[in-house]
Amino acid sequence: xxxxxxxxxxxxxxxxxxxxxxxxxxxxxxxxxxxxxxxxxxxxxxxxxxxxxxxxxxxxxxxxxxxxxxxxxxxxxxxxxxxxxxxxxxxxxxxxxxxxxxxxxxxxxxxxxxxxxxxxxxxxxxxxxxxxxxxxxxxxxxxxxxxxxxxxxxxxxxxxxxxxxxxxxxxxxxxxxxxxxxxxxxxxxxxxxxxxxxxxxxxxxxxxxxxxxxxxxxxxxxxxxxxxxxxxxxxxxxxxxxxxxxxxxxxxxxxxxxxxxxxxxxxxxxxxxxxxxxxxxxxxxxxxxxxxxxxxxxxxxxxxxxxxxxxxxxxxxxxxxxxxxxxxxxxxxxxxxxxxxxxxxxxxxxxxxxxxxxxxxxxxxxxxxxxxxx
Amino acid sequence: xxxxxxxxxxxxxxxxxxxxxxxxxxxxxxxxxxxxxxxxxxxxxxxxxxxxxxxxxxxxxxxxxxxxxxxxxxxxxxxxxxxxxxxxxxxxxxxxxxxxxxxxxxxxxxxxxxxxxxxxxxxxxxxxxxxxxxxxxxxxxxxxxxxxxxxxxxxxxxxxxxxxxxxxxxxxxxxxxxxxxxxxxxxxxxxxxxxxxxxxxxxxxxxxxxxxxxxxxxxxxxxxxxxxxxxxxxxxxxxxxxxxxxxxxxxxxxxxxxxxxxxxxxxxxxxxxxxxxxxxxxxxxxxxxxxxxxxxxxxxxxxxxxxxxxxxxxxxxxxxxxxxxxxxxxxxxxxxxxxxxxxxxxxxxxxxxxxxxxxxxxxxxxxxxxxxxx
Numbered sequence: 001x002x003x004x005x006x007x008x009x010x011x012x013x014x015x016x017x018x019x020x021x022x023x024x025x026x027x028x029x030x031x032x033x034x035x036x037x038x039x040x041x042x043x044x045x046x047x048x049x050x051x052x053x054x055x056x057x058x059x060x061x062x063x064x065x066x067x068x069x070x071x072x073x074x075x076x077x078x079x080x081x082x083x084x085x086x087x088x089x090x091x092x093x094x095x096x097x098x099x100x101x102x103x104x105x106x107x108x109x110x111x112x113x114x115x116x117x118x119x120x121x122x123x124x125x126x127x128x129x130x131x132x133x134x135x136x137x138x139x140x141x142x143x144x145x146x147x148x149x150x151x152x153x154x155x156x157x158x159x160x161x162x163x164x165x166x167x168x169x170x171x172x173x174x175x176x177x178x179x180x181x182x183x184x185x186x187x188x189x190x191x192x193x194x195x196x197x198x199x200x201x202x203x204x205x206x207x208x209x210x211x212x213x214x215x216x217x218x219x220x221x222x223x224x225x226x227x228x229x230x231x232x233x234x235x236x237x238x239x240x241x242x243x244x245x246x247x248x249x250x251x252x253x254x255x256x257x258x259x260x261x262x263x264x265x266x267x268x269x270x271x272x273x274x275x276x277x278x279x280x281x282x283x284x285x286x287x288x289x290x291x292x293x294x295x296x297x298x299x300x301x302x303x304x305x306x307x308x309x310x311x312x313x314x315x316x317x318x319x320x321x322x323x324x325x326x327x328x329x330x331x332x333x334x335x336x337x338x339x340x341x342x343x344x345x346x347x348x349x350x351x352x353x354x355x356x357x358x359x360x361x362x363x364x365x366x367x368x369x370x371x372x373x374x
Numbered sequence: 375x376x377x378x379x380x381x382x383x384x385x386x387x388x389x390x391x392x393x394x395x396x397x398x399x400x401x402x403x404x405x406x407x408x409x410x411x412x413x414x415x416x417x418x419x420x421x422x423x424x425x426x427x428x429x430x431x432x433x434x435x436x437x438x439x440x441x442x443x444x445x446x447x448x449x450x451x452x453x454x455x456x457x458x459x460x461x462x463x464x465x466x467x468x469x470x471x472x473x474x475x476x477x478x479x480x481x482x483x484x485x486x487x488x489x490x491x492x493x494x495x496x497x498x499x500x501x502x503x504x505x506x507x508x509x510x511x512x513x514x515x516x517x518x519x520x521x522x523x524x525x526x527x528x529x530x531x532x533x534x535x536x537x538x539x540x541x542x543x544x545x546x547x548x549x550x551x552x553x554x555x556x557x558x559x560x561x562x563x564x565x566x567x568x569x570x571x572x573x574x575x576x577x578x579x580x581x582x583x584x585x586x587x588x589x590x591x592x593x594x595x596x597x598x599x600x601x602x603x604x605x606x607x608x609x610x611x612x613x614x615x616x617x618x619x620x621x622x623x624x625x626x627x628x629x630x631x632x633x634x635x636x637x638x639x640x641x642x643x644x645x646x647x648x649x650x651x652x653x654x655x656x657x658x659x660x661x662x663x664x665x666x667x668x669x670x671x672x673x674x675x676x677x678x679x680x681x682x683x684x685x686x687x688x689x690x691x692x693x694x695x696x697x698x699x700x701x702x703x704x705x706x707x708x709x710x711x712x713x714x715x716x717x718x719x720x721x722x723x724x725x726x727x728x729x730x731x732x733x734x735x736x737x738x739x740x741x742x743x744x745x746x747x748x
Contacts, residue, residue: 189716193567193659195609195648209607214591217584228691233583233653234698235569237710237726242689246670246712246724255715268716272659272724274569276650279607285567285646287661296620315616317602324608336611338620341629342563342642350620350646352611 032083037063038156038374041100041124043092043115044107045069045080048203049129052363053104054082060367063374070096071107097122101156102370105129106362120161125154125373127164127366131249134165134257141165141260143172144368145307146179150261156373164369167261168253169361170194170273174284175261176332176360177353180306182262185294185347189268192254195276195283196238197323199357201226206279213277231277238273248273281323282361284353293346296339303334308360313337321354329356330364406457411437412530412748415474415498417466417489418481419443419454422577423503426737427478428456434741437748444470445481471496475530476744479503480736494535499528499747501538501740505623508539508631515539515634517546518742519681520553524635530747538743541635542627543735544568544647548658549635550706550734551727554680556636559668559721563642566628569650569657570612571697573731575600580653587651605651612647622647655697656735658727667720670713677708682734687711695728703730704738 040057044050050071057064069080069089076091090096092111097103097119105112106129113132120126133139140150142164154162167175174192181187198205205226212222212232222230229236240249247255251271258269276283303311312321313335321333332355340348355361414431418424424445431438443454443463450465464470466485471477471493479486480503487506494500507513514524516538528536541549548566555561572580579600586596586606596604603610614623621629625645632643650657677685686695687709695707706729714722729735 191565191661191716193646195569195650210591213587217588217591228693229696230698233651234696235650235652235657236696237692237694239692242692245715246689246710247715248692270661270714270716270722270724272567272661272710272726274657274659274726276569276609277607277652278609283609283648285648285659287565287644287646315620318611318613318616318622319602320611322603322608322610324604336620336646340644341619341621342565342644348644350644352646352648 032058032061032063033065034063035065037065038101039066039099040064041068041070041096041103043070043103043105043111045089046071046075046078047106048199048206048358049106049362051080052358053106053367054080056359056363056367058083060371062367062370068096068100094118097124100124102127102373104366104370106366116163120163123159123161125156125162125164127166127369129166129362129366131168131253133163134167134253135260136165139163139165141167141257142369143167143175143261143365144372146175147261148372151369151372154373166362166366166369167257168250169200169357170196170250170282170284171254171257171261172361172365173282173332173353173355173357174254174286175258176308176355177303177306177334177351178286178288179262180302180309181288181294181299181349184298184302186291187267187288188291189289190258191287192269192271193285194238194271194273195278195285196273197276197278197280197282197357198231199280200282201239209277209279227275231275233277235274235276238275240273247271278323279327280358281327281354281356283321283323286351286353287340288349288351289343290347290349294349295346296337296349299349300337303337308332309334311335311337321352323354326354326356328359330360332360406432406435406437407439408437409439411439412475413440413473414438415442415444415470415477417444417477417479417485419463420445420449420452421480422573422580422732423480423736425454426732427480427741428454430733430737430741432457434745436741436744442470442474468492471498474498476501476747478740478744480740490537494537497533497535499530499536499538501540501743503540503736503740505542505627507537508541508627509634510537510539513537513539515541515631516743517541517549517635517739518746520549521635522746525743525746528747540736540740540743541631542624543574543731544570544624544656544658545628545631545635546735546739547656547706547727547729547731548628548660549632550682550729551677551680551708551725552660552662553636554676554683555662555668555673555723558672558676560665561641561662562665563663564632565661566643566645567659568612568645568647569652569659570647571650571652571654571656571731572605573654574656575613583651583653601649605649607651609648609650612649614647621645652697653701654732655701655728655730657695657697660725660727661714662723662725663717664721664723668723669720670711670723673723674711677711682706683708685709685711695726697728700728700730702733704734706734
């Protein structure tokens with residue numbers, strides 16, 4: 001599990017803010033605590049996404065009657081704040097899920113593979129942020145704005161455990177903007193190039209980017225513990241393993257998850273995933289080829305009405321989405337919406353999408369899934 | 375004209391190195407000074423590209439019998455080093471080109487538009503790094519490894535002035551890698567997403583990126599003089615003006631210059647140009663669609679033999695091109711070479727290209743053009 005982001009880092013870069021806004025504490029405590037609410041568990045609570053789970057649960061007044069803070073043995077005994085109260089982190093064990101209705105997992109694939117099924121056996125509904133079960137045909141892969149029907153029938157209170165997978169951050173951010181267009185004109189082919197933030201590799205990667213940047217500015221050799229390549233003032237191909245077809249795992253997630261979420265085995269997707277020295281929001285340059293004509297004004301109108309999407313597309317002022325504009329925001333931002341000059345008949349569009357990787361790319365999407373369980 | 379990069383910045387980030395390597399000084403002076411060599415002028419000599427002109431001329435032992443250092447009135451009187459000697463910068467005027475055989479221009483489009491034709495009238499051959507004449511059908515647009523035939527017949531010693539345009543940096547870097555593949559399998563369509571360095575906006579932009587990064591790390595508000603958006607730990611759509619078709623000028627350069635350089639009015643190109651917080655080398659994610667099948671092994675073989683191109687494509691070690699790996703290097707690096715899973719029949723490839731923006735993207739290419747004039 002990634003270490004908890006230092007408060008110093010949080011302050012400078014608006015990383016996960018683990019504390020609810022003080023002015024809301026009393027109100028939130030009253031609204032979110034409910035005797036008949038579900039019992040919750042957060043697995044990997046000390047990581048960047050784990051901390052954001054707490055922040056989002058709090059911001060959205062998610063109802064709960066109890067909450068367990070779970071992490072590795074190393075983090076057990078630490079204290080985390082939630083709704084203005086201190087909670088002691090417990091070590092994750094096979095017994096952790098007794099009586100837990102909903103568990104939000106973000107502790108890496110191997111933890112999910114081991115403890116996810118154990119939790120389901122105990123009747124817990126697991127919302128898993130790892131890649132462990134995403135392509136399992138028995139596990140729904142859900143973006144609530146896109147395919148809530150995939151988890152139909154899975155509800156708290158039925159006494160039945162279940163697994164639901166949170167898609168990869170790049171997929172969520174991309175499909176939030178592309179799906180409304182797809183529904184209108186049917187995407188035949190999508191070419192994606194990503195500009196991915198440090199946060200996708202955890203809080204330790206964010207801290208290393210800060211440390212390296214300081215070192216480079218001071219003329220010192222940069223410390224490279226998390227990534228092989230220098231990250232400060234540089235960029236590099238995503239650190240995920242490269243498969244035999246030459247794509248890395250991150251890229252193939254975009255290819256495969258899109259097919260599953262859209263229930264469309266024929267949609268053609270290619271992707272190039274790159275890490276850039278940005279803290280917590282991803283950007284994606286997306287080229288779309290449609291079956292039916294779609295002009296850019298129609299596209300803009302569709303996106304204007306898309307839930308969870310805002311348009312930033314001021315050509316005169318040269319103002320478009322940036323990672324900083326969406327950091328700590330729920331909504332995905334879309335801009336640079338334009339007819340692709342390389343495709344005839346209004347059958348192509350280029351768009352540029354930004355989204356907070358920790359929030360909608362991970363924690364928010366998982367909490368939205370959990371809301372559908374109630 | 376952009377201000378001269380501070381030596382402090384140069385030291386930390388390997389920006390333009392204005393001084394020839396000391397151990398080579400005596401050798402270089404003897405080799406490059408030639409009584410029957412051409413007389414040179416460098417316009418915009420105090421800018422990032424201007425300084426790199428001197429560095430490249432020196433590194434390549436470019437023969438010369440005299441050299442004029444030209445810049446704006448503001449920079450006149452400053453001193454620049456070349457081949458171990460101090461040269462005083464003169465103010466650029468209509469009379470600057472008397473007796474000058476070759477002038478290398480990099481002082482912005484308006485300077486080129488005004489002084490370029492004046493120089494040509496005096497019999498000077500102008501190699502222009504601005505966009506002023508690139509799309510002029512009477513002006514060759516040349517990448518020496520790609521289309522040297524476009525400047526056939528233009529030579530020093532004929533007593534005839536001429537204009538030759540240096541393509542845009544993104545175009546040069548892209549076409550260095552893509553042209554060899556195009557010649558083999560014919561590119562029908564190309565989708566480019568760029569990751570562009572600060573240097574493309576001049577030395578002042580590089581300095582602002584350093585300054586902003588320091589400020590952000592110190593918790594201060596970042597100084598935004600050059601760009602509207604924060605640059606440190608962020609990225610944004612390229613600052614070039616956005617045209618009525620929604621593309622910005624930088625993107626349309628890739629579209630139009632590719633057609634001109636390849637003499638192929640039908641090639642389909644689309645591009646999304648993004649600035650990333652990197653100092654002096656661009657990266658480009660390029661998706662290629664071919665008329666004829668081209669498998670990735672054949673592509674790798676073709677690129678291995680391409681002049682000015684190196685392959686960095688170690689899948690097992692996850693080592694691919696990065697901006698830092700090509701900074702201050704002449705060669706363009708290509709990697710992530712793979713069959714596009716979204717196109718059937720081996721008719722698509724994805725590749726990732728990096729190249730030093732100041733060097734091959736500007737100064738080196740211009741000096742190579744000048745070499746063809748001798």
